[in-house]
Amino acid sequence: MKIGFIGLGIMGRPMAGHLLAAGHGLYSCINRTPLAEELQKAGVVTCSDPAAVAAEVECVILMLPDTPDVDHVLFGPDGVTTGLRPGTIVMDMSSIDPIATRDFAKRIEDLGGAYIDAPVSGGEVGARNASLTIMCGAKAETFEKVKPLLEAMGKNITLVGNVGAGQITKVANQIIVALNIEAVAEALLFASRAGADPARVREALMGGFAASRVLEVHGQRMIDRSFAPGFRLSLHQKDLNLALSGARTLSLSLPGTASAQQLMSSCVANGGGDKDHSALVEALELAANHKVSG
Incomplete structure (x- = not known):
């Protein structure tokens, strides 16, 4: 699968690495030159902005610090929704407000996309060891489509309920x-x-x-x-x-x-x-x- 991964920090970088190791094509947008060069060497395709990432992939994964960050990356200028194609899955693995999550999901679905909230527990060690606990909120069919991606990053993976249940x-x-x-x-x-x-x-x-x-x-x-x-x-x-x-x-x-x-x-x-x-x-x-x- 062609995957966009936005948020390559302490947790995101090893998580993205497991997806690369599993054979998926990975796209991201990084402005810091040394990190961009490091990712390019690892096989990540670097894009100019979230919109450009979304235009290339089947699933966009977010791993960001807080609710406003997710809002900006999804709906801000050159955000994911600017380049979103019908059928694209947005998977937010950040830890954010459940109420805002439901609003984000509705807006993505109105544009023809699908949404899953899949926050994680296990810290940096769990991210490095692909042993994260992943708590999911989504429609069953969306969860099944991304389950192989989740299995590349974690061990204890649970569909808790509809969108928002993961958060x-x-x-x-x-x-x-x-x-x-x-x-x-x-x-x-x-x-x-x-x-x-x-x-x-x-x-x-x-x-x-x-x-x-x-x-x-x-x-x-x-x-x-x-x-x-x-x-x-x-x-x-x-x-x-x-x-x-x-x-x-x-x-x-x-x-x-x-x-x-x-x-x-x-x-x-x-x-x-x-x-x-x-x-x-x-x-x-x-x-x-x-x-x-x-």
């Missing part, structure tokens, strides 16, 4: 992950401040009911002070903003989510937005005047 699931995922990070951070901070070795505490907890992937990976990051981004804290903050915005619309109370969002906002305000989301621990450390490690 709803991703927001739920981000709530769970954020609260787990906060819980691990509080537990390790408590252990360290009380005089126990947080590394040994983590090791002990990994053998019990408190064991989790977050405790395993992000607990170790907190102890090692290793906050190079696998998933940027500012992006997780954005996802929690989506959760709280949706909760207000639904007249729903999400107190744990609000707590995690405030801690992430504190980190961003102190210059930590580009750190890994495990750096949430730094907001708690600042309030306690004590670090988990060192």
Whole structure:
């Protein structure tokens, strides 16, 4: 299949690489010369803008930071819709607002295209290893058409429901992950401040009911002070903003989510937005005047 891939960042580049390795033709639009040259050497056809990408391909994949970015790439000047051909599938793998997603889908369908929201979980490691969890919202026939592409990038692939269901699931995922990070951070901070070795505490907890992937990976990051981004804290903050915005619309109370969002906002305000989301621990450390490690 001829595929357009727009958004070749930390996640997008390895995901696109798996599609290339699977034999698909890949098109993108990159203005940064060194990266464009690197992609061309890998076999990516570089185009002038999203419209030019859409004019060449059967499926356009987006992997962008936020709702306004998707809006601009789809509907802005020289956007995807300017070059969209009837029957083209737009697959948004970004994590954005579910309500906006449904509006984007209607506008694409009105132009003769098809739409699927397919946000992912698994971070940079999952993108590199083609082991992402992919949560999809689409018509069944659209999902079946792109399923081979999804299988090249991920392992746990689920059609949750109609358009928007994928984004709803991703927001739920981000709530769970954020609260787990906060819980691990509080537990390790408590252990360290009380005089126990947080590394040994983590090791002990990994053998019990408190064991989790977050405790395993992000607990170790907190102890090692290793906050190079696998998933940027500012992006997780954005996802929690989506959760709280949706909760207000639904007249729903999400107190744990609000707590995690405030801690992430504190980190961003102190210059930590580009750190890994495990750096949430730094907001708690600042309030306690004590670090988990060192």
